[in-house]
Each structure stands twice: as C-alpha cells, then as structure tokens.
Amino acid sequence: MWGGLRRRASVDYGLTGAIGVGLPLIVGSLLGAFTEGAWVGLGAYLLALVAPKGPYSLPARRMWASFGVIVAGACLGVLVAAGGLWWSVPVVPSVAAIGAVLPWIGITGPLTVLVAATQPHGADLTNFVPAVAAGALWMLLLMLLPFRWRVQKQLRNSVSEAARAVAELLEAPRTDEALRTKASESFTEARQALELTRPTERGLRRERLIDALVRVLHAAVTLHGLLHGMKDPPPEVHEAVVFQAARLRVLADAIEHSLHLPPAETHTLDRLAERIDELRAEWRTRHDAGEGAEELYLRLLVLEQILRLVRRVGAAVESAARLAGKLTFERAGPALPGAPHPLRGWRTAVRHVGDRSPTFRYATRLFFTTAVALAVVAALRPPYGNWLAISAMVTTRATYGETLERARARIIGVLAGGVLAALVLQLVHDKFLLALVVCGFALLAFGFRGLGQTTWVLFVTPTMMTLVDFAAPLGWEVAALRVVLTVAGVAIGLAAGRLLWPRGGLRIDDRVRAVRRAHAALVRAMAEVLDREKGDYEAAYKEARATSAELVKARNRLAAEPTPDTERIAALKRVLDTAQRVRDDMVTLRGLLPEETVDPGPIPELLDLVADTLEEGGRCDAAAELDQLDAHLSQLARARRAEVRSGEPGDTPLRRDLLHAAAVRSALRRLTSESFGDRDEDEVDAETAR
Known part of the structure; x- marks a missing residue:
C-alpha cells in the first residue's frame, strides 16, 4: 500500500x-x-x-x-x-x-x-x-x-511498473488478456516518461533498458504460445519461468530505488537443459530400437524452443539489470517549442x-x-x-x-x-x-x-x-x-x-470492420515475411493495434451510457479478445522465426486462408491445410532422422526447418480457430453492389 x-x-x-x-x-x-x-x-x-x-x-x-x-x-x-x-x-x-x-x-x-x-x-x-x-x-x-529534476523519478517508477507487469504476465499459465493489456499500457507510460527527457540521440542507456523489457514481453507471449499446445510440460519449465519472473520483480525494485542487482543464478536453466538431455537420450534409445518415437521427438523440439526462449528472457533481464545499474538521464533544459x-x-x-x-x-x-x-x-x-x-x-x-x-x-x-x-x-x-x-x-x-x-x-x-x-x-x-x-x-x-445524452456517433460497425481488415492484413504480412517477400510487417502490426484501440474507446463509451447495451458490449469484448489473440499468435510466429532462412512449407498458404476468413467472417475450414502441415512436418521428421543416421547430427538447415515447423504448429492450429463472426448484411450487400 x-x-x-x-x-x-x-x-x-x-x-x-x-x-x-x-x-x-x-x-x-x-x-x-x-x-x-x-x-x-x-x-x-x-x-x-x-x-x-x-x-x-x-x-x-x-x-x-x-x-x-x-x-x-x-x-x-x-x-x-x-x-x-x-x-x-x-x-x-x-x-x-x-x-x-x-x-x-x-x-x-x-x-x-x-x-x-x-x-x-x-x-x-x-x-x-x-x-x-x-x-x-x-x-x-x-x-x-525544475522540470528536468522531475524526470528521474517518473521514469524510474514507470519502468519499474512495466517490469512488474511483464513479470505478472510471464508467470501466468497462459496469455491473460487483462495482464497483456496492463503490460502494453505500462510500456506506453514508460516511453512517455522516456520522451520527457527530450533525448538528443537514440540508443541511450534508458531507452535500451525499455527495449530489453519489451523483448521479455514478446518472449513471454511466444512462450505462452508454445506452452498452449503442449500437454503436461515438465516441472522444470515452470520452475525456470517462475525464477525469471521473480528476477524481474527484484529488478523492478532495484530500478525504482536505484539499488544494485547481483548476478543471477542459472541452476533452473541447467535443470531444464538436463531434462531435455534426458528426453533426447530416451528418444535416441527408442529410435535405435526401431520404435516409433515421432511424438517424443516433436516434444523434444518444442522443449528446445522453450529453453531457447527462457534463455532469451534471462539474457534480456540481465541486460536490463546491467543497464539499470548505471542508469543515467540526459538533462532536459527549458526551451520554447515550435x-x-x-x-x-x-x-x-x-x-x-x-x-x-x-x-x-x-x-x-x-x-x-x-x-x-x-x-x-x-x-x-x-x-x-x-x-x-x-x-x-x-x-x-x-x-x-x-x-x-x-x-x-x-x-x-x-x-x-x-x-x-x-x-x-x-x-x-x-x-x-x-x-x-x-x-x-x-x-x-x-x-x-x-x-x-x-x-x-x-x-x-x-x-x-x-x-x-x-x-x-x-x-x-x-x-x-x-x-x-x-x-x-x-x-x-x-x-x-x-x-441531455444523445446516443450515437460511435460508428461501432465501422470500427469492427476496420479491426477485422487490419488483422487480416497483419496475418497476410506475416505470410509475406515467411515467404521472404517485401512487406511492412511492423506497420501492419501497429495498424492492427491502433484499430483495436479505437474500438476499445468506442466500447468504453458504449458501456458508459445511462442504459448500456450489455449484449453489444459483450460482443465487442469477444471481438477485442480475438484481435488480441491474433496479434499474440503473430508475435509467436515472429518470435519463433530464426534468423537463418527456413522452408515455410504450406504455412504461408494457411495464413492466407486464415486472413481471408478473418476478413470475410465465419469459421475457418482449414482441415485440409492442417493435414498438409502435419504431413509436411512428418516428412521433415523422416528426412531429419535419415540425416542423423547419415552422420550429420549438427545444426543443419533441415533441422531448423523441422524445429520451426514443430514450434509453430500449435499456434497455427489455434489461429485457425479464431473468428470475428459473420459479416453484417449491409457490408455484404455493399460489396455485392460494387
């Protein structure tokens, strides 16, 4: 208190x-x-x-x-x-x-x-x-x-609150919409506090600190995307995630009170790595005995991605700790603005x-x-x-x-x-x-x-x-x-x-259509990224988030009326929740995409189908495409096993393709189940008339 x-x-x-x-x-x-x-x-x-x-x-x-x-x-x-x-x-x-x-x-x-x-x-x-x-x-x-002397406290408080929000989101069993919104808003406040310093150059220590915490946020969303489709993850995963969340809270206190943060221990990551080594040894034993171990192999690949993400979280937290330890502020002098x-x-x-x-x-x-x-x-x-x-x-x-x-x-x-x-x-x-x-x-x-x-x-x-x-x-x-x-x-x-409360003026239907189109465009932009085509994924993501923000304002105004339409408000909440999940799935796909070129297989075509469904309304009938994805994954697994038998157990392009496909399968299956509902009749009639 x-x-x-x-x-x-x-x-x-x-x-x-x-x-x-x-x-x-x-x-x-x-x-x-x-x-x-x-x-x-x-x-x-x-x-x-x-x-x-x-x-x-x-x-x-x-x-x-x-x-x-x-x-x-x-x-x-x-x-x-x-x-x-x-x-x-x-x-x-x-x-x-x-x-x-x-x-x-x-x-x-x-x-x-x-x-x-x-x-x-x-x-x-x-x-x-x-x-x-x-x-x-x-x-x-x-x-x-004296405005410049107020900057330090405001920036420290806002950044520490952002770290606490990310820690709360990280240790949640899945991506909670309220926690996700809270974390996003905390970073908005942190960046506003950053701009209060009127920096003359970018890439300064305080800006890199916020960027490090944003990387933790994106890694947390990606991690939840992986865990969503995994049955009974080993307890070492939960232990490692909780440790990083606790580390973030300690970091938040250190930022707020200008305290020194000691180096972190890595025993939780070591135990998770040992668990993965045990599963890898079990898979090799079953593989050498000629037993079918495809599911175990796919589980092993997903756990490797989880370990990579947790290590990424740990690296980002330690980077933020180093930056916070010597946090400095450029003094902002008074000036007549343009x-x-x-x-x-x-x-x-x-x-x-x-x-x-x-x-x-x-x-x-x-x-x-x-x-x-x-x-x-x-x-x-x-x-x-x-x-x-x-x-x-x-x-x-x-x-x-x-x-x-x-x-x-x-x-x-x-x-x-x-x-x-x-x-x-x-x-x-x-x-x-x-x-x-x-x-x-x-x-x-x-x-x-x-x-x-x-x-x-x-x-x-x-x-x-x-x-x-x-x-x-x-x-x-x-x-x-x-x-x-x-x-x-x-x-x-x-x-x-x-x-004197005239209703109307919210244009809710127009805003819902804008949300649907913007998120369909975001999914198509992700397909272009996988195909290595030219496209502005970041702009599409910002546009999707902006349209959702406008719909949130309209929903809040609708809820503040003397007699709010509860059914309409509930329907808008479902639209906004779907939009947030689609954006999180895109964060997951982007976070699991390695720097090296991979063969996306049928994933871009599946994303185009999802985009069309999001824009046109209704449920996505992607059974054939998902079967094709599973067949592609099985083909990659068989080819990888042959590659291992031939004496190439290292990090090969084929292994990267398999690792990527296995990691994104759960997110893609969840994405195909998303829907903004059916389009209204007025929009269908308008398109038919055109």
Whole structure:
C-alpha cells in the first residue's frame, strides 16, 4: 500500500504548486495587497492545473498555450463582468464548448473566464489581468525550470511498473488478456516518461533498458504460445519461468530505488537443459530400437524452443539489470517549442461537428449545462454563486459513466474538504497564517493528485475556497454555503448527463470492420515475411493495434451510457479478445522465426486462408491445410532422422526447418480457430453492389 502511494505521489509537483500558489499570497499579506496577491495566486493555480505529461515539448507547448489562454480568458472575463452577470450566460458556455473540442483550451479557458466574470460586484478589476498573467507566468517558470529534476523519478517508477507487469504476465499459465493489456499500457507510460527527457540521440542507456523489457514481453507471449499446445510440460519449465519472473520483480525494485542487482543464478536453466538431455537420450534409445518415437521427438523440439526462449528472457533481464545499474538521464533544459499549425485544431473541430462525433455531443451538452447553471446564478444572485457554475461545468464529462464517477468523487471530496475549509476559516483570521494554510492545502492537492479524483477534490476544495476570495472577510458560513452550491452544481451536471445524452456517433460497425481488415492484413504480412517477400510487417502490426484501440474507446463509451447495451458490449469484448489473440499468435510466429532462412512449407498458404476468413467472417475450414502441415512436418521428421543416421547430427538447415515447423504448429492450429463472426448484411450487400 505504502509503496503504491509513494509511487503515485509527487512531492516535487506538490512543492511547485504550493510555492507557486502560496508565495504570492504570503507576499500580498505582508504588503497589505490582499486582493492583488490573491489574483496572482489565482493565475498560478489556473496554470498549475495543466499537469506536465507526455514528451517534454508537449507539456512545454501545452503550458505556454495555457498561459495565453489564461491571459485571453482573463481579458474576456473582465469585459463580461463590465457588461453584467447575464452576459456570462452565453459567453462562458461557448468558451467551455470550444474547450471541449480544442484540447489546448481545455477547462482552463472557461474556468478563467468564469472566475473573472463572477468577481464580487463593485470590485476594481483594473489590475486583474496583469496580476493573473503575472501569476500564470510565475507558475510557468516554476514548472519548466525544475522540470528536468522531475524526470528521474517518473521514469524510474514507470519502468519499474512495466517490469512488474511483464513479470505478472510471464508467470501466468497462459496469455491473460487483462495482464497483456496492463503490460502494453505500462510500456506506453514508460516511453512517455522516456520522451520527457527530450533525448538528443537514440540508443541511450534508458531507452535500451525499455527495449530489453519489451523483448521479455514478446518472449513471454511466444512462450505462452508454445506452452498452449503442449500437454503436461515438465516441472522444470515452470520452475525456470517462475525464477525469471521473480528476477524481474527484484529488478523492478532495484530500478525504482536505484539499488544494485547481483548476478543471477542459472541452476533452473541447467535443470531444464538436463531434462531435455534426458528426453533426447530416451528418444535416441527408442529410435535405435526401431520404435516409433515421432511424438517424443516433436516434444523434444518444442522443449528446445522453450529453453531457447527462457534463455532469451534471462539474457534480456540481465541486460536490463546491467543497464539499470548505471542508469543515467540526459538533462532536459527549458526551451520554447515550435508552434503547431494554427489551423490543425480547427480542422479537427470542424470534422467533429460534421461527423456529429461523441466529442461534438459532449461539447453541446457542456454548453447547455454551464448555461443553465449560470442562468440560475444570474437570476437568483446567490452569494458566491460562481461555485454553482464551476461545479456544474467541471462535473460534466464526455460520458455518463465518467460524469457519475466525477460526481461521486466531487460530492465526497467537497463535503470533507468543506469541513476542513470551515475549520480553517473559523480558526484562522490572520491573512499571513491563512496564506500558509493555503500553501499546505496546495502541497497536498498537487502532491497527491495522482491518487484519484476524490483525493484531489478533498484537498483542492479548501485551496480554492480560501484562494478565490482571499481578500474578503470569511467565516465558516461561507464554507458551508459553498459546499451547498457545489453539491447543487453536481446535481445539475448529473441531470444534464442523464437527460441531455444523445446516443450515437460511435460508428461501432465501422470500427469492427476496420479491426477485422487490419488483422487480416497483419496475418497476410506475416505470410509475406515467411515467404521472404517485401512487406511492412511492423506497420501492419501497429495498424492492427491502433484499430483495436479505437474500438476499445468506442466500447468504453458504449458501456458508459445511462442504459448500456450489455449484449453489444459483450460482443465487442469477444471481438477485442480475438484481435488480441491474433496479434499474440503473430508475435509467436515472429518470435519463433530464426534468423537463418527456413522452408515455410504450406504455412504461408494457411495464413492466407486464415486472413481471408478473418476478413470475410465465419469459421475457418482449414482441415485440409492442417493435414498438409502435419504431413509436411512428418516428412521433415523422416528426412531429419535419415540425416542423423547419415552422420550429420549438427545444426543443419533441415533441422531448423523441422524445429520451426514443430514450434509453430500449435499456434497455427489455434489461429485457425479464431473468428470475428459473420459479416453484417449491409457490408455484404455493399460489396455485392460494387
């Protein structure tokens, strides 16, 4: 528990947020400029909401863009405030809708406009924009300048989590879909953390460390493919695999805590090799006696491949251990990133509108939710009514499930955070002490932001409640009123998510067809590799994985609807599971392919048949092709026995052909049983019409 808490917490990020938000309040309280200090802290807080993620240039660009959005939003909010509260009803929702479509605006733009437009009546906003801009710039410099010192912890944590995920997958009895997905996602996070260092050259030690762990992942998938078709593997196999998994976990701890990893023992591999030698001696005895030992020979060949894979895993783990022992990081200095194309985001937005995509529907729903909340505030004029609109706006999410989850977390966090704020406002009246309290809450909020939405809301609620109206006289009644308004805003967001939830826009059928075609293309690309033809197998694999990822997003949106179609969701899960197994089978075939040229025999034709079946639908009738493969395997076995009798027991091309065919037979048999189901009638009619 504490290990996971320590990995997910970010003390340095919390300190940056606390200094950026709290120091202006402290200076303002010492100088008596309470309002200006609060405005500067507000600008710093708004920019701190943009957490740095992704490649170094991406958070830098994102934060500079957010700085411009905050300045523009503050100017627009001051203009709206001058026109009156009713002007905020059309303006703020419009900015919120645009932010839902354009990620570089996000929630920062509408939140800035809303806070500026709902400043207390009669407040002098002459210095509001410069103060907010100064606070945002102050936080921007804090976020960028020490950014390089945050890289080491984030990279170590993400790489160690990837190692643990691979260890969990490796010692599983078979390739579990959930564990496979977890391992893949962990490497995505690790590579994102790697890019945070903004490396100027490739092939550095930290990148080679991740590549070594990826080799372990692929070897684990290939190993499961071999074990899938093997009856009663000897216990030495399980012992060797479990040892390597344990070694990976020790490596993960060493990476996370910068520990030295001692060399590994090889006794488990030695016992597996001895077991194979015993089987080889048994086969030779039976072969010399003229007994039929073909099945024993094929089992022996598969075990040799398993030993080779386990040794490959061990070599990759030891390579990762050596790389982790002297892990260094290139320092990433702050830099102004290149500006993106100004029309790219707007073209995407127009496409969302034309397609009536889920993003467009979310933007529409966010517009109406925010407009209703602001109309209530403008009509009833409750004290601190901006909390009603803020809560409704930030609670509304892209799916109903996310909205419901956000609402629960916000209610729990606001109730607990409101109690904290009430205690603070009741006990602390000195502005300097109150500024120190805000620093403490900001440290907890930003430091533990990664723990979840509830924890974030718990600590950010008293931070915002004491920050937005820092200069005003406060009391516990104010905190209680804000809690009530926040809960009311959550209720508005939930009602909008339930009543204003236009379905559709997911194009699930199109995505399923894309998955089917992409995986058929992947299988054909594997056939081209075996035939030594020109083809881009890596591109086909990436395309297949990308189409599956798009279908996963559509399935998750479908599951987050108020009344999800459980049968459709289950059918999509079966499609995704089939797609994952097809990709794993391709990893197995690719991993068992030796560097030397082999005779693939009838395997490419079998793969072409599987590809046609995956694309056209239905079950694959490959009985004749599988019989042909078995006949080819028997022919190779007989030829190999003759070769051994003639005095050539070494590693010959014929032996490599036999070794490859015996190893991939199980994966091919499993592959022929895969199916995405029958095609829908609309697609068949469309192809017939063409």
